[in-house]
Amino acid sequence: MNNQAKPIPSPAAATGLRRGILGLLVVAVFFAIPFLGLDEYWIYILTIGFYYGILASSWSLIVGYVGRISFAHAAMSGLGAYGSIFASTTFALPLYLAIPFAGVFTGLVGLAIGRLCLRLHGAYLGLTTIAFSEIVRITITAEHEITRGSLGLAAPALFESADRVQYYYSFLAVLLASLLVMWLVLRSRIGLFFAAIREDEDAAASLGVKVVRWKIFAFTFSSVIAGIAGAFYAHFIQLVAPSMMSLQEMGFILSMAVIGGFQNIFYAAMGGIVLEVLLEVLREIGEWRMAIFGAVVILVLRFAPNGLFGGFADYLASLGRRS
């Protein structure tokens, strides 16, 4: 079909620097926000926004960089949440061990799924991951004697005090740490392997890229991040229900990544934060919010595949070149 991807204008070093400075400014703003006397409620919303930022960016790692679709990301986050709850209550692990345990656990699940789905592409992969995610959700709902089903399972709190700002900074730190790790991986040789697999798997293999290894690695890596995010979320919200793994939740993550720009982890993360805030700002219009987001997803995919932030950044870069 259409294999001739349009060449992406390579950003000049100057615009790269400009983007870096812009990024640091955005981070500085997020660090300063709790000092601006914002209502506690919005601190809470932003904290959830950071959670979605982690999920949207780690999802875009698979879709935007390796070119493989996954609908299992919400399920991975849910597995991390339940995993950490069981580790901390049933096995009485302290949270600083339970949360990494959840990351390892979802990583192993991601490894297994990645291994199983190796040969699958496009729609087939989409269907398999939907099936996996629904099987997990149905099982956790059905085994209500262990998981309390759709009533939800209580989770121990991350901090003893209910201070919102503490949670805000810890989620911001987790988001920045996961973005940093992903960025380091993507700018190493591995990032090039990913791009090679995305553009032409057979050609990549013929040039010596270990296609199997890096595909499985990508799936495992992004699952670990989703699992850790889910674990932190569980100990923040303190009540976890199977609805966390629903396809509707997956729809949120997809919308956030696509609208922000799923070809870039930073834009996807911004999409997560901004959409979560918008969901709250527009609370009055109820269901129409998601209808609007659905429409925006369609328009963005059709007319601005780099997403709103990606498109905006490209626009800024083009201004810079002209002057």
Add this chain to the structure above:
Amino acid sequence: MALFEQVVNGLIISIFYALAALGLSLIFGVLKIVNFAQGELYMLGGFVYYVFASLLGLPPVAAVLVAFAALFIVGALVERLLIDPIHAGKVERVDEYAIMITFGLAILLQNLMLGLFGPWTKRPDAILRGRVEIGELIISGDRLAAAGVGVLLIIAVLAFIRYTWAGKAIRAVSQDRETAGVIGVDARLTGMLAFGLGGALAGAAGALIGPVFLVYPTMGVIPVIKAYVIVVLGGLGSVPGAILGAFVLGQVESLATVLIPDTTRALAYKDAYGLVLLVLVLVFRPQGLFGERTRRA
């Protein structure tokens, strides 16, 4: 006797499944994409039926036909606006684009109807009320009538694909889009027709099942997952495979519910059997039972 009743119930459910899955398979055959908004087209069919049969007082069978026609138009429009750009070479990363844009469409349609009609369930008038007794077997009339109309629709669509010129075009483009173009088949028009028919079948399924399982904005979420299982089981793009897959799934589900003694757990897992089947088929035999082997799934 209980077993026999389960078999008959499974058969009736299978007919509904087949209606929804057939549309998915038609669309995949011609356009090589899975429509992740198929469940929402099914839901729209249910709402069109509700509006025409219950609010405007049309006879139920006529309302089913209205739903069929309305969703044909919706499907054809979706194809022209969102899917056709793929073939015009305006899109990079075709597979992911098609998946994400139909998923986005599903989000849009579901929440649009939530906004318009609210989350409450509606029970539109059925084609037939009461119960039908055949020997010792008792079946509710609404299910039997819906299944009957469903069978007629399936036969009509199969005949259309088999005997008309347009049906031949659909089969030709399914086999080879470029060669079909060479011998004078308009592949773009055929794609629109296939998506329209796929939408119409989903719409008719929603209209027929509406009175039985109620109409609400998220009514398509579970049935569409069953439709995925069915088309994968039968092989994506294979029309006889879709029908056979529907019967396999209908029987597996209704029998498995009887065979597991703990009833609450059996019911809770009912929707999972098919999904396990789907994963197994995709991992071990990606071409399905009837699909043709392609170089890469």
